[in-house]
Amino acid sequence: MSTTIQVGAAQMGPIGRDDTRQDVVARLIDLLHKAASAECDLVVFPELALTTFFPRWFSEDITEFDHYYETEMPGPATQPLFDEAKRLGIGFCIGYAELTPEGRRFNTYLLIDKSGRQVGKYRKVHIPGHDQEEPWRPFQHLERRYFEESDEGFPVFRGFGGVIGMALCNDRRWSETYRVFGLQGAELILIGYNTPLHYAPDPDQNALQGFHNHLVMQAGAYQNGAWVVGVAKGGIEEGVESLSQTTIIAPSGQIVAQTITSGDILVTARCNLDLCAGYKDTLFNFARYRRPEAYSLITERKGSIAPPMDSED
Numbered sequence: 161m162s163t164t165i166q167v168g169a170a171q172m173g174p175i176g177r178d179d180t181r182q183d184v185v186a187r188l189i190d191l192l193h194k195a196a197s198a199e200c201d202l203v204v205f206p207e208l209a210l211t212t213f214f215p216r217w218f219s220e221d222i223t224e225f226d227h228y229y230e231t232e233m234p235g236p237a238t239q240p241l242f243d244e245a246k247r248l249g250i251g252f253c254i255g256y257a258e259l260t261p262e263g264r265r266f267n268t269y270l271l272i273d274k275s276g277r278q279v280g281k282y283r284k285v286h287i288p289g290h291d292q293e294e295p296w297r298p299f300q301h302l303e304r305r306y307f308e309e310s311d312e313g314f315p316v317f318r319g320f321g322g323v324i325g326m327a328l329c330n331d332r333r334w335s336e337t338y339r340v341f342g343l344q345g346a347e348l349i350l351i352g353y354n355t356p357l358h359y360a361p362d363p364d365q366n367a368l369q370g371f372h373n374h375l376v377m378q379a380g381a382y383q384n385g386a387w388v389v390g391v392a393k394g395g396i397e398e399g400v401e402s403l404s405q406t407t408i409i410a411p412s413g414q415i416v417a418q419t420i421t422s423g424d425i426l427v428t429a430r431c432n433l434d435l436c437a438g439y440k441d442t443l444f445n446f447a448r449y450r451r452p453e454a455y456s457l458i459t460e461r462k463g464s465i466a467p468p469m470d471s472e473d
Contacts (some may be wrong), residue, residue, distance in 0.1 A: 163321040165434040168200035171406035173423035174211045174397030181237035182446035189244050194426045206393040207328045207352035213300040214258035229259035235357040246276040255352040267307045269326040279319035282326035283431045297360045314340040322347040322433045342384030347433045351390045355403040382413030385439030387431045393407040397421035411436045
């Protein structure tokens with residue numbers, strides 16, 4: 161008997177600096193209703209789906225932005241989302257800024273099943289950007305100021321009839337993310353992102369943002385025999401234009417659904433998890449073909465070190 165999940169990728173448009181949780185939750189619930197009409201089992205929301213992307217601003221005192229963090233999930237403002245999803249019988253994955261009781265700050269993804277039960281939580285591993293104000297930039301990218309790197313790695317969770325992994329934004333650019341999921345048998349990888357179209361350190365990459373976005377996710381899907389769902393918060397948010405192009409990718413690496421506009425929009429696909437075996441058991445049969453002893457540098461070395469120049473050169 162095949163395992164097929166109807167997945168909805170719920171792209172979001174901009175969230176304003178002063179938009180309330182109630183305003184945003186109402187938008188999320190509207191997307192849930194669209195997903196219910198499409199008979200979705202699972203809806204995937206983007207990274208930081210409850211707030212504007214506040215790391216674009218510098219503050220000497222990071223507690224000034226505490227109102228953008230969730231101290232509990234669900235909380236009073238987000239409970240209606242959980243209640244409506246449970247009533248509709250739809251699971252969901254949502255990204256948010258987490259402030260723990262110990263005062264730790266994480267960029268977090270939460271997976272909830274159809275009954276409202278928490279299936280798993282993931283905290284972002286690859287934190288991009290910088291931690292001090294850099295006035296030369298047209299806007300800041302201060303994720304390293306407002307979030308800490310998770311030391312929990314890339315866990316997978318059983319839910320919706322399959323094995324699921326979660327990742328956030330910059331994680332999708334690193335091949336190690338997908339390989340660690342692949343080594344745990346992941347069949348469905350959920351990724352939320354907020355990606356500015358302007359990359360200040362190297363503007364030559366700006367025109368390639370959409371290409372690079374799909375390149376890494378399609379490669380990760382194919383090389384690990386897994387479905388990948390990449391969901392954006394895109395459009396012009398507080399003066400900064402971000403990438404949309406929400407995508408659902410098959411284990412073959414082929415795009416099977418994609419948004420072509422910005423804003424709040426749902427695209428869906430029937431994800432047959434049995435297709436994963438066609439890659440996991442053949443070309444990418446890890447147990448048969450992988451050579452871990454040849455890859456030691458991956459865990460032994462952090463930075464890139466070239467061999468010394470030949471003295472005769």
